[in-house]
Amino acid sequence: MYGKTYSLVVPVYNEELVISESYKRLKQVMEQTDEEYEIIFVNDGSKDKTREKLEFICGEDECIRLINFSRNFGHQAAITAGMELSLGQAIIVIDADLQDPPEVILDMIRKWKDGYEVVYGKRAKREGETFFKKFTAKAFYRILGSMTNIEIPVDTGDFRLIDRKVCDALTSLPEKNRYVRGLVSWVGYKQTYVEFVRQERFAGETKYPLKKMIKLALDGITSFSYKPLVIGSYLGGLSFAAGLILLITDILKSFINNSKVLDLGLILSINLMMFGLIFCCIGIMGQYIARIFDESKARPLYIIDSKISKKELHEEYEISSGKQSNL
CATH class of the missing domain: 3.90.550.10 (Spore Coat Polysaccharide Biosynthesis Protein SpsA; Chain A)
Known part of the structure; x- marks a missing residue:
């Protein structure tokens, strides 16, 4: 042959x-x-x-x-x-x-x-x-x-x-x-x-x-690893824990100092970080979903x-x- x-x-x-x-x-x-x-x-x-x-x-x-x-x-x-x-x-x-x-x-x-x-x-x-x-x-x-x-x-x-x-x-x-x-x-x-x-x-x-180069790198990572998805879950849990700690800390400080609970600047900072984290995780999932879509078309x-x-x-x-x- x-x-x-x-x-x-x-x-x-x-x-x-x-x-x-x-x-x-x-x-x-x-x-x-x-x-x-x-x-x-x-x-x-x-x-x-x-x-x-x-x-x-x-x-x-x-x-x-x-x-x-x-x-x-x-x-x-x-x-x-x-x-x-x-x-x-x-x-x-x-x-x-x-x-x-x-x-x-x-x-x-x-x-x-x-x-x-x-x-x-x-x-x-x-x-x-x-x-x-x-x-x-x-x-x-x-x-x-x-x-x-x-x-x-x-x-x-x-x-x-x-x-x-x-x-x-x-x-x-x-x-x-x-x-x-x-x-x-x-x-x-x-x-x-x-x-x-x-x-x-x-x-x-x-x-x-x-x-x-970026496309090839993404193909390599998404083809042979699910860890980015796992990392996204870990980051979500970590950010939730950090937010909870910040909230408890700020409440305690407000009672001790007799001040307002959570000032506007802190609220905005936490929101920006959380939204950024959410969009990053959505982007990671999007890379995997896009490749699943490519495979399903069977071209x-x-x-x-x-x-x-x-x-x-x-x-x-x-x-x-x-x-x-x-x-």
Whole structure:
């Protein structure tokens, strides 16, 4: 059923400045394996010339497959699509921006051949990133780890190699708001890592601005932890206890000092704090409810506009040439 040894899944979105260099380096690395491979570029609704460049590459290289989405469905959806359409015994996920060095793939393959079924890339150092990005990423992984009952490796991204049976397990999961690196930990199997230095982006701009980083963080937390809901309950109980203590204290002070019970300023402060706490708890519940709503709609995770390979392009050309000759 699976005719390749390796499948590289490369999600891309507006990467016209880097895609040619990315293809070149991936090709150089995979040629060193002396085994059959395919590189699946998943075009996540790019609006620049990424699609045209990839179609040209497909026409030149039979090892390349291109999946075009009908619109932008997101990084995690693109990874999932590549996994579902892969034909390899080992599937490697890597971004096109070259921040994760393709040369590390060879180390992952060696670990896989040693018997490991998941080999993830662990960032020993992050170059070319701001202090804010490094700090928030480090804080998020630690917070997520403290909230979940499964061990999600810290300082990792989606750059990893997974065995075919791991891939099949992942693609069988139906959830829509996917946090792939967390799902890989959830399914289990024999896992290890290789360390590498994360490089500065080769060209172009990051495709994970703050808004998307927050969305990914929320997907990770809500997918693998109910603790935010529990924390909301604890905060509600704590605020009630604090309010009760303040009320009793103020009543006692009023009797001792013969003054008014609860002045206006204190009342307003307590109300503001309570309303703020209530809205925070409602917001937490809203995040979970929104994801339940997404799942209940049962819409597909992505829609494919076209699948392109050298073979398909060649067949289209032959059909077109045949029609012209008949005319």
